[in-house]
Amino acid sequence: MANFKDSPHFQTYDDYYTPTTTWDLIEPLIRNKGYKTILEPFILNARLSPSIEYWSEKGYEILGDTCFDFLTDNIIDDFDCIVSNPPFDKTLKIPMLKKLVSLDKPFILVMNSTNIFSKYFFEIFGDKQEHLEIIHPNKKLHYEKLLKDNNGVEYTELKKNCSFYSCFVAYKMKGSKIVLYPL
Numbered sequence: 541m542a543n544f545k546d547s548p549h550f551q552t553y554d555d556y557y558t559p560t561t562t563w564d565l566i567e568p569l570i571r572n573k574g575y576k577t578i579l580e581p582f583i584l585n586a587r588l589s590p591s592i593e594y595w596s597e598k599g600y601e602i603l604g605d606t607c608f609d610f611l612t613d614n615i616i617d618d619f620d621c622i623v624s625n626p627p628f629d630k631t632l633k634i635p636m637l638k639k640l641v642s643l644d645k646p647f648i649l650v651m652n653s654t655n656i657f658s659k660y661f662f663e664i665f666g667d668k669q670e671h672l673e674i675i676h677p678n679k680k681l682h683y684e685k686l687l688k689d690n691n692g693v694e695y696t697e698l699k700k701n702c703s704f705y706s707c708f709v710a711y712k713m714k715g716s717k718i719v720l721y722p723l
Contacts, residue, residue: 556628556683556684556685556686556699557589557590557591557625557683557684557685557686557696558589558590558591558625558650558683558684559590559682559683559684559698560590560594562625562650562681563591563594563595563623565677565708566623566648566675566708567598569648569710569713570600570621570623570648573620573621573646573713574620575600575620575621575646576600576601576620577600577601577602577603577618577619577620578595578600578601578602578603578619578620578621578622578623579602579603579604579615579619579621579622579623579624579645580592580595580602580603580604580622580623580624581604581608581610581615581622581624581636582610582624582625582626582627582636583604583605583608583624590684591624591625592604592605595623603616603618603619610636610639611632611635611636611639615639615643617645619645620646621645621646621647621648621713622640622643622645622646622647622648622649623647623648623649624647624649624650625649625650625651626649626651628652630660633655634660634664637660637661637664638664640711641664641665641668641711644712645712646710646711646712646713647709647710647711647712647713648675648708648709648710648711648713649708649709650681650706650707650708651706651707651708651709652704652705652706653676653704653705653706653707654704655709656674656707656709665711668711671711671712671714672709672710672711673709673710673711673713673714674707674708674709674710675707675708675710676707676708677706677707677708680702680705680706681702681705681706682698682699682700682702683698683699683702684696684697684698684699685697685699
């Protein structure tokens with residue numbers, strides 16, 4: 541089996557997918573807010589990501605696909621909230637966060653916890669920090685790694701050796717009770 545790069549748009553090796561167990565943690569928040577339409581903007585070329593299928597199976601209308609480029613494509617405004625896991629690469633993450641804040645729509649993102657202590661994070665949210673809520677899971681989140689077997693067949697495998705802690709960054713989603721269940 542060999543690791544390979546799924547997303548040619550990323551300069552760094554950024555091919556980790558969010559498993560459905562992570563989305564299970566925040567789905568009650570989305571449901572309790574009454575949201576029906578979700579924009580999933582950060583799965584560009586992520587062919588094996590379970591994200592769109594997961595949210596669709598839960599009954600949500602999903603906007604976004606593996607060809608949608610959040611930074612260059614036009615964003616329609618016909619959605620309730622954004623739910624995603626942005627790229628790890630800071631050169632992509634910073635303009636994406638800036639664009640999210642400029643849209644001024646509710647969102648919840650899975651992010652490396654160290655992001656919330658960075659200078660760019662405070663600068664991007666500026667006077668809108670009052671709309672932020674950081675939700676910490678009670679255990680380390682894990683991710684699925686894109687792999688290819690000896691026959692060239694692509695698959696994902698849950699990796700339980702993540703070197704960092706993750707949190708959920710919620711914007712304009714306050715006021716709903718969320719219970720984080722053990723992973």
